[in-house]
Amino acid sequence: MMHTAPLDFRLATRDDEAQLIALMRDFYAEDRIEFDEARVRRGVDAVLADPRNGEVLLWLDEAGNTGGYAVIAMGFSLEQGGHFVLLDELYLAASLRGRGRGRQALAIVEQRARGRGVSRLRLEVNRHNELARRLYLASGYVDDTRDLLTLPLDARRDGAMQ
Secondary structure, rough: OOOOOEEEEEOOOOOEEEEEEEEHHHHHHHHHOOOOOOHHHHHHHHHHHHOOOOEEEEEOOOOOOOEEEEEEEEEEOOOEEEEEEEEEEEEEHHOOOOHHHHHHHHHHHHHHHHHHOOOOOEEEOOOOHHHHHHHHOOOOOOOOOOOOOOOOOOOEEEEEEE
């Protein structure tokens, strides 16, 4: 039987911004996500400035050291019945992986989402990340068999700014 190691967290504040950005760099490199520092900083600033946008949880090891993070963001969808929570990012550094901590992180995120009064918690997972995908499905998440598409509105299209 697997021994479960405790996972604790604290809410990030503006004082944690540099540490959060460093963790994000690690996560993005590992998960093959483009790290656009200016765009990332805008998002971090917005979520840390206004709890209506969401919150950042910093995962702590037994000694109280930060070893990852989660970002939950508020979304709105008619199909989802109004407001929902998006688990925007979930990262556990190698030192915190295993021993049930991924499941604990998801349970904590679920509790935080319920505390916001929503009935839906959504996430996206990269196709190459089969380990995370299996964890999410085993935790009750449902594959909606859809693709998430993105249109960069700040990019040039057909020679004109949109």
